[in-house]
Amino acid sequence: MSVPPTPQTRYSLPPTPHQTRKPGYRCLPEIHASRLAVSGSLRPKLGLLLLLVVVLVSLCFILVPLLSKISFSSPKTRNIPPLPLFSLFEHLSVSSPSTILLSPDLILSSLAMVGSSLSSNCGELARNSSSVRLAGRIFMERKRKARQSRLSRKCPGVEEEQVDFRTKQGSARVGDWLQESGVTDTLANTDIGHTDTGDSDTDNTVIATVATIKLHLTVPSAPQSTPGHWVSPTGSLLPVKFTVLTGQYKVASLPTYTTVLLDTFRDNLELYLLLPHTKSGQIGHITWDDFNLGSFGTTHLEILLPPISLVSHVTLSPSLHSLGHLSPDTTFTQHTSLHLTPMTSSHTNTSQAAAGESHHQSPGSSSSSSTRLVFDHSFVLVVKEVDQDSVILMGRYSFPS
Numbered sequence: 001m002s003v004p005p006t007p008q009t010r011y012s013l014p015p016t017p018h019q020t021r022k023p024g025y026r027c028l029p030e031i032h033a034s035r036l037a038v039s040g041s042l043r044p045k046l047g048l049l050l051l052l053v054v055v056l057v058s059l060c061f062i063l064v065p066l067l068s069k070i071s072f073s074s075p076k077t078r079n080i081p082p083l084p085l086f087s088l089f090e091h092l093s094v095s096s097p098s099t100i101l102l103s104p105d106l107i108l109s110s111l112a113m114v115g116s117s118l119s120s121n122c123g124e125l126a127r128n129s130s131s132v133r134l135a136g137r138i139f140m141e142r143k144r145k146a147r148q149s150r151l152s153r154k155c156p157g158v159e160e161e162q163v164d165f166r167t168k169q170g171s172a173r174v175g176d177w178l179q180e181s182g183v184t185d186t187l188a189n190t191d192i193g194h195t196d197t198g199d200s201d202t203d204n205t206v207i208a209t210v211a212t213i214k215l216h217l218t219v220p221s222a223p224q225s226t227p228g229h230w231v232s233p234t235g236s237l238l239p240v241k242f243t244v245l246t247g248q249y250k251v252a253s254l255p256t257y258t259t260v261l262l263d264t265f266r267d268n269l270e271l272y273l274l275l276p277h278t279k280s281g282q283i284g285h286i287t288w289d290d291f292n293l294g295s296f297g298t299t300h301l302e303i304l305l306p307p308i309s310l311v312s313h314v315t316l317s318p319s320l321h322s323l324g325h326l327s328p329d330t331t332f333t334q335h336t337s338l339h340l341t342p343m344t345s346s347h348t349n350t351s352q353a354a355a356g357e358s359h360h361q362s363p364g365s366s367s368s369s370s371t372r373l374v375f376d377h378s379f380v381l382v383v384k385e386v387d388q389d390s391v392i393l394m395g396r397y398s399f400p401s
Contacts, residue, residue: 084108084123084391086286091319093283093396097233101312101336101395103134103211109155110136110207110332111325118325122155124390131216131267132392135181136209139163139174158209165204174206181210183335185313205330213383213393214339215308216266221245221342226304230399231279231377238399242304243342246370249301250293257286260303260373261293263386271340273305274380275373283380283396288389291382300370308340308381312395338383338393 084104092100105123112119126132136158161177164170222244229237250261262271272291276283313335320326375397383393 085118085394087323088316088319088325089394089396090283091323092314092316095319097398099310099312099396099398100314101211101310101338101393102314103209103334103336103393104391106134106136106157106209106211107316107332107334109158110138110209111320112153113138113155113158113160114205114207114327114330116320116325118320118323122153124388125155125157126385126388126390126392129267131214131265131269133182133210133212134392136207137161137177139165139177139206139208141165141204165206174208178208178210178335181335182212183210185311185335205327207330207332209332209334211334211336211393213269213337214341215269215271215383216341217245217264217343218266219247219264219343228304228374228376230306232399233280233378235279240306240376240399242306242374242376243308243340245301245303245305245342247301248298249303250296251299251301251371251373252293252296254290257290257380258373259290259293260301262303268386269392270384270386272382272384273303273375274382275375276377276379279377283378286380302370302372304372304374304376305340306375306397308338308397310338310395310397312336336393336395338381338395 085102085107088107089100089102092102105125108119108121108123109125112122125134128134134157138158138160140160140162142162142164161173163173225241226244228240228242230240232238245262247264249263252259257274257276260273260275262273265271274286274290314333316332316334317326317330320332321328326332378396378398380394380396382391382395384391
């Protein structure tokens with residue numbers, strides 16, 4: 001028996017008759033082509049993923065320009081300016097318990113003219129009428145006038161005058177102007193122009209402003225006053241006579257205030273009354289939202305108001321100095337008066353009564369369903385023109401003296 005010449009042939013079985021030996025290159029391992037390709041079950045998923053990406057990209061190209069056009073074409077909300085000089089009003093309210101009245105735009109115009117950091121623009125002064133009179137004058141030392149040809153700017157309603165405060169006539173000029181402007185209070189006119197610091201090189205400036213507001217009711221009020229009591233911050237009761245106004249008015253009960261809008265005055269004026277819920281005498285924080293009563297309806301009210309015939313003489317210099325809004329060599333004083341004149345039934349003719357009954361009822365026809373609101377403790381009042389964002393007068397009403 002012969003031995004196969006090689007080990008491979010030696011240990012391999014001989015092929016059967018129906019088998020043929022494969023060539024050597026066919027002995028390599030076989031890899032099917034389907035294993036190198038993506039499985040057939042993954043193809044639909046990849047197709048959906050690619051379709052989703054295409055849809056998202058298309059939506060981005062379509063929606064971004066569309067949304068930008070919608071944002072530009074949408075109506076813009078009215079920009080409501082902040083309540084003017086409220087920081088000054090708060091400072092004065094804390095330092096004094098008495099009644100305080102301010103004319104914010106008149107103060108802003110005066111400060112803008114002397115180059116104060118508080119205001120660089122003139123205030124929006126209301127047009128003088130039979131109900132409103134606003135005037136201001138800046139008295140400047142002559143020697144300052146020689147070095148400074150003009151003020152920072154000119155504002156309507158505020159004039160400039162050069163005086164010599166070192167003379168008796170110049171020192172009394174401010175008081176004379178106040179008397180010419182209708183200020184008869186001798187205490188308010190005393191020593192306003194005496195701003196001499198003892199240094200002849202010191203420049204002195206005196207700013208004096210006068211605001212007179214008369215609110216004339218166009219609907220009749222109760223012919224007789226109603227006796228009542230005023231509640232002081234300490235809780236003591238003081239006798240007072242209230243004026244009764246009855247009619248349809250807008251009222252809003254806010255978290256800290258009850259706000260009432262009286263819009264029955266001549267010369268397109270309106271009066272906002274903010275009655276705090278507490279009787280501690282603190283005014284709290286006030287924003288323009290407290291005066292936005294557009295979404296509130298009218299309510300039949302019986303309003304009891306103390307006599308509103310107020311005169312306020314405030315020296316603004318200490319507060320403005322402490323707030324850093326006025327130079328130390330400038331004196332600022334403001335004299336403000338507010339008078340509410342009721343219209344009794346005897347002063348109303350037939351045509352006026354007919355016009356008033358269309359919107360407000362007379363006091364005699366007060367219905368039992370009316371809500372009574374008594375202003376028997378310190379409250380805030382604001383006078384402005386209808387549909388205007390400027391404030392003519394802002395104040396806090398304390399016990400009537």
